[in-house]
Amino acid sequence: MFVQFNKLRFKNILSYGNNFTEIDFSNGINLIRAPNGSGKSTILDALNFVLFGKPFRNIKLNRLINRINEKNLVTEIEFNIGFDKWKIVRGLKPTVFEIYKNGQVLDKLSSKKLNQAEIDKLLGINQKLFKNIVGVAVTNNKPFLSMPIWEKRELIENIFNIDVLAEMSKEVKRRKTLEQSEEKLKITESSALEKQINDNKKYISDMTQYIANFNTNNENDKANVVARIDELNKIVLKNQKNIKVATDKIIELQEKTKEVPDTNAYSKTIKSLGISENEKKRIQKTLDQLKDNPLCPMCGSELSGEHAKKHIKELTEEIDRLTNTVIPKLKAEEDAYNALKKEYDANIAMIRNIEMRKSQEELSLNNSNGEINQCNKKLEEIDKRQCPFNLDEYKEKVKTLNEQMTELKKVITGLTHQIEIDKELIDILGDDGIKVYFFRKLIPILNQNINSYLKKFELPICLEFDEQMQETIINGRSDMEYDQFSGGEKTRIDMSVLLSFFNISRIISNWSCNLLFIDEILDGGIDKNGIEQFLATLYNIVSDNEKKLGIYLVSHKIDDVKIEINKTIEIKKKGLFSELEVK
Numbered sequence: 001m002f003v004q005f006n007k008l009r010f011k012n013i014l015s016y017g018n019n020f021t022e023i024d025f026s027n028g029i030n031l032i033r034a035p036n037g038s039g040k041s042t043i044l045d046a047l048n049f050v051l052f053g054k055p056f057r058n059i060k061l062n063r064l065i066n067r068i069n070e071k072n073l074v075t076e077i078e079f080n081i082g083f084d085k086w087k088i089v090r091g092l093k094p095t096v097f098e099i100y101k102n103g104q105v106l107d108k109l110s111s112k113k114l115n116q117a118e119i120d121k122l123l124g125i126n127q128k129l130f131k132n133i134v135g136v137a138v139t140n141n142k143p144f145l146s147m148p149i150w151e152k153r154e155l156i157e158n159i160f161n162i163d164v165l166a167e168m169s170k171e172v173k174r175r176k177t178l179e180q181s182e183e184k185l186k187i188t189e190s191s192a193l194e195k196q197i198n199d200n201k202k203y204i205s206d207m208t209q210y211i212a213n214f215n216t217n218n219e220n221d222k223a224n225v226v227a228r229i230d231e232l233n234k235i236v237l238k239n240q241k242n243i244k245v246a247t248d249k250i251i252e253l254q255e256k257t258k259e260v261p262d263t264n265a266y267s268k269t270i271k272s273l274g275i276s277e278n279e280k281k282r283i284q285k286t287l288d289q290l291k292d293n294p295l296c297p298m299c300g301s302e303l304s305g306e307h308a309k310k311h312i313k314e315l316t317e318e319i320d321r322l323t324n325t326v327i328p329k330l331k332a333e334e335d336a337y338n339a340l341k342k343e344y345d346a347n348i349a350m351i352r353n354i355e356m357r358k359s360q361e362e363l364s365l366n367n368s369n370g371e372i373n374q375c376n377k378k379l380e381e382i383d384k385r386q387c388p389f390n391l392d393e394y395k396e397k398v399k400t401l402n403e404q405m406t407e408l409k410k411v412i413t414g415l416t417h418q419i420e421i422d423k424e425l426i427d428i429l430g431d432d433g434i435k436v437y438f439f440r441k442l443i444p445i446l447n448q449n450i451n452s453y454l455k456k457f458e459l460p461i462c463l464e465f466d467e468q469m470q471e472t473i474i475n476g477r478s479d480m481e482y483d484q485f486s487g488g489e490k491t492r493i494d495m496s497v498l499l500s501f502f503n504i505s506r507i508i509s510n511w512s513c514n515l516l517f518i519d520e521i522l523d524g525g526i527d528k529n530g531i532e533q534f535l536a537t538l539y540n541i542v543s544d545n546e547k548k549l550g551i552y553l554v555s556h557k558i559d560d561v562k563i564e565i566n567k568t569i570e571i572k573k574k575g576l577f578s579e580l581e582v583k
Contacts, residue, residue, distance in 0.1 A: 001124040003513040004080040010046040012066040012073045017577030020074075024582075025515060027548040028566030029538060033555070034578075041554065042578075044135050044517055050075035050090050052127040053116055056135060065092055068576050081122070088119065124511045129158050133502045135517040143490065144497045145471060145482040152469040156446075157435070159505050165438075169429035176422040183415040190408050197401045200394055207389045214387045222382045229375045232368045239365035246358035253347045253354070261344055266337040273330035280322040283315045439467040442504075449503055453496035456540075457533050459489060463496075495534060519554040 008023045010016060023043065032043065041057065045064060048056035055064055065073045071093040078087045087100040097115065099106045120126045125134070132155060144152065157166060428434050447464045454461060462474045473480045485493065505511060538551050550566075568583040 001081070001511050003123060003125075003511075005077065005513060005515050006080065007076075007078040008043070008047055008050070009076040010042075010050070010074065012069045012071070013046050013049070013064050013075065014042040014066060015573065015576075015578045016042060016066065017579075018066075018069055018072070021580045023569070023580070025550050026567050027514070027550050029535070029564070030550055030552045030567040030569065031555070031565045032552055032569045032571070034571030034573075041519055043552075044519060044554075046075045047077065047517075048127065048130070048135065050077045050088055051119065051123065051130070053090060054127060056131065062092070066577075086122070125513075126158075128155070129505070132498070133159065133505045134513060134515055135519070143482075143494045144501075145493065149469055153431075156439075156442075156469060159501050165429050165435055169426060172422050172425045172429060176419055176426065179415050179419050179422065183412060183419065186408060186412045186415065190405065190412060193401060193405050193408060197398060197405065200398045200401065204391055204394050204398065207391055207394075211387050211389060211391075214385075218382055218385055222379060225375045225378050225382070229372055232372050232375070235368045236365055236372070239361045239368065242361045243358055243365065246354045246361065249354050250351055250358070253351045257344055257347045257351070261337055261341045266334070266341075269330050269333040269337065273327065273334060276322050276326045276330060280319055280327065283319050283322070287312060287315050287319070436467060443467060446500055446504060449500035450496050453499050453537065454492065456537050457492040457496060458529075459492045459496075461493075463493065492534075499537065514548055514550055516549065516551045517554070518551065 005025050007025065009020050011020045012018060044056040048054060049064060055061065065071065073092040074089070074096065075091065076087065076089050078085070080086070085102050087098075089096055089098040089100075091097075099115075099119070144155070147155070443465055450463050454463065460475070461480070464472050464474075466472070471482070473482065482490065482493070502516060552569075570581040570583060572579050572581065
């Protein structure tokens with residue numbers, strides 16, 4: 001993939017004023033020179049910001065805005081990828097973010113992060129790689145040999161395009177995590193489904209037993225009701241028999257009680273009996289008086305013998321008549337009445353007793369008949385009974401649940417198998433897997449390039465990296481460490497590494513662009529001879545490259561070196577702002 005950057009425009013960024021500053025990128029060796037603080041490194045900040053939304057240097061984002069104007073920062077970049085023309089516009093205060101393709105603005109995505117990810121995908125390069133192989137600055141690029149091992153490997157993976165393996169590994173790990181979560185969910189779902197199946201099976205079993213006992217229970221209930229009806233019919237027959245006997249007896253007794261004892265005659269008899277007994281007592285008293293009294297109690301004359309005897313005889317005869325005839329007769333009449341009355345009362349009492357017992361029998365008869373009716377209704381209900389449970393629905397449900405369980409087990413088996421595959425993929429994509437193979441193939445190419453540039457810089461050392469990016473530096477027969485070299489030697493080593501990265505990234509990663517910025521790399525610790533050798537190497541890079549390449553050098557020392565410059569960009573500070581002039 002080749003990105004052809006054409007034009008950069010910016011305003012109100014750092015020391016540049018309210019008017020747009022425009023740079024048309026050109027091929028060959030280009031020099032950017034200016035006094036310190038006039039804004040030559042601002043070009044890299046503008047380029048990095050418009051592409052990646054961040055400053056090139058390690059400053060806060062809001063520090064990019066010109067402190068005089070404090071608003072309306074705008075950056076624009078135009079570039080070609082294949083036959084498509086692209087333009088990106090970014091700004092601060094107010095925030096501006098627009099992407100154009102062939103003159104048409106594209107719809108924005110949902111967030112800045114997603115938009116930037118799309119731009120990185122479009123450009124084919126991220127900010128970290130850009131800062132190491134496109135824009136190289138002494139103030140922002142840590143020497144590669146000063147980096148920790150993990151940072152070296154990360155950068156090399158990025159340059160060699162092996163970082164895709166790390167991304168693949170992350171994706172596989174993410175997928176494995178999702179698969180494990182999904183597997184747990186499916187296992188939980190399986191447990192719930194299995195419980196549901198077991199519950200339905202138990203219900204079917206219980207209801208099957210219930211249905212099996214349903215007819216038997218009905219027959220038992222019916223037999224019990226019929227037995228009760230037979231028992232009640234016997235009671236009814238007994239009641240009816242007793243009622244008939246009672247009725248007949250009552251009729252018989254009622255015949256006997258038709259003649260009611262004459263209470264008037266009885267009253268007269270009792271009255272006459274009382275009179276007779278009183279008369280008897282009076283006469284007896286009189287007789288007793290006659291025996292002891294010389295005078296006649298009746299006439300008051302003296303009693304003589306004949307006269308007294310006459311009266312005594314009469315009284316005696318009257319007593320005899322009362323005692324032997326009148327009173328016995330009356331008592332006989334009384335006894336006869338009492339006997340008749342007793343018999344009458346006994347019959348009446350018996351009638352009442354029989355009637356009460358007859359009522360009890362009739363009540364029992366009615367209750368029995370009522371219960372018989374209820375039993376007959378119950379028999380009808382039993383005959384109409386139907387089992388309320390239909391197991392077809394539940395059997396169909398169990399069938400469906402079993403089918404779901406079968407499919408779920410297939411899913412779980414598939415997830416388990418995929419998890420095992422992803423575990424193997426993670427091992428393959430890890431540091432001890434396929435990366436080792438790539439490093440074994442690519443590290444010799446990197447070492448060869450570095451030592452080729454070291455030779456061009458006339459630095460008589462041999463630098464080699466192993467598969468863990470641990471360097472070995474040999475000077476003659478001695479091993480040396482990076483920090484043992486002088487500043488100029490370190491610069492040559494650093495440039496050899498950086499140029500190797502630049503070269504290899506174009507070959508291996510299938511990505512290149514038409515720009516290479518080198519900001520003040522040559523301004524510290526390197527002599528004139530080293531600068532000339534470095535520039536000659538850059539000329540070779542420009543001439544050897546099939547696609548046109550523009551190298552932009554930001555340096556104070558190149559003025560003292562006679563080199564052929566394609567374009568010189570002069571930056572002059574006028575008052576509070578800077579102006580750019582192309583020569």
